[in-house]
Amino acid sequence: MRGFIGGLLLAGVALAAEDAYQSAARKFALIEEDRAPAGARVWISVKELNAYAAVEAVKVVPKGLRNPRLVLGQGSAVAYASVDLLKVQELKGAPPNPLLAWFLSGERPLEIKARMQSGQGSATVYLDEMRLSSITARGVVLDFLVENFLLPFYPTAAIGRPFSLKHGVERLEITPAGVTAVIATKR
Numbered sequence: 001m002r003g004f005i006g007g008l009l010l011a012g013v014a015l016a017a018e019d020a021y022q023s024a025a026r027k028f029a030l031i032e033e034d035r036a037p038a039g040a041r042v043w044i045s046v047k048e049l050n051a052y053a054a055v056e057a058v059k060v061v062p063k064g065l066r067n068p069r070l071v072l073g074q075g076s077a078v079a080y081a082s083v084d085l086l087k088v089q090e091l092k093g094a095p096p097n098p099l100l101a102w103f104l105s106g107e108r109p110l111e112i113k114a115r116m117q118s119g120q121g122s123a124t125v126y127l128d129e130m131r132l133s134s135i136t137a138r139g140v141v142l143d144f145l146v147e148n149f150l151l152p153f154y155p156t157a158a159i160g161r162p163f164s165l166k167h168g169v170e171r172l173e174i175t176p177a178g179v180t181a182v183i184a185t186k187r
Helices: 002-032 046-060 085-090 098-104 139-150
Strands: 041-045 065-073 076-083 108-119 122-132 135-137 169-175 178-183
Touching: 002 041, 002 046, 041 046, 046 065, 046 178, 065 169, 085 098, 085 139, 108 169, 122 139, 135 139
Parallel strands: none
Antiparallel strands: 041 178, 065 076, 076 108, 108 122, 122 135, 169 178
16 A cells, blocks of 8 residues: 555656646746747746756756756755766767866766846856865866856856847846746837
8 A cells, every 4th residue: 555655646746747847848938939928927936947957957968967956046046966077078079088087977966056137138147156076166166167067068158248138038036936037018
């Protein structure tokens, strides 16, 4: 009996995650297909964002990344994942030198702290800190990691510089409960 109940609970959790993913995907499509009306506020909960990230991150980084999740704050986010940087690096093609391979191999907890400012149709993302296991990177070391590990997978990522928000989005409001995309009143 215990196995049956456990199975039902797992099925319920899986369905809830699928529902949250589908809900987030519909909201992103509403914005990206320019179907959100002028002046609309499209709210995406942290649960929806996490369900969406769990599915979509694997499409971009199919090996070496597991269990991505976000914890939101006021205008900020902390991203967590388990990552094997050697496997991620191998997705770029050429393997790293043996010393770097030794340093990068093995799954480790990753934590990235970021802030965002947005308004008037643009936004800027600032990476404050990255922690891999017990090693914390800031400043020049963080810049190196962004250049060598983030940008190869997201070459259009704008870190520390303004970028235009698309699809009529005026600004993004980040709170602990979720993100609101505010659509401009005039497009």
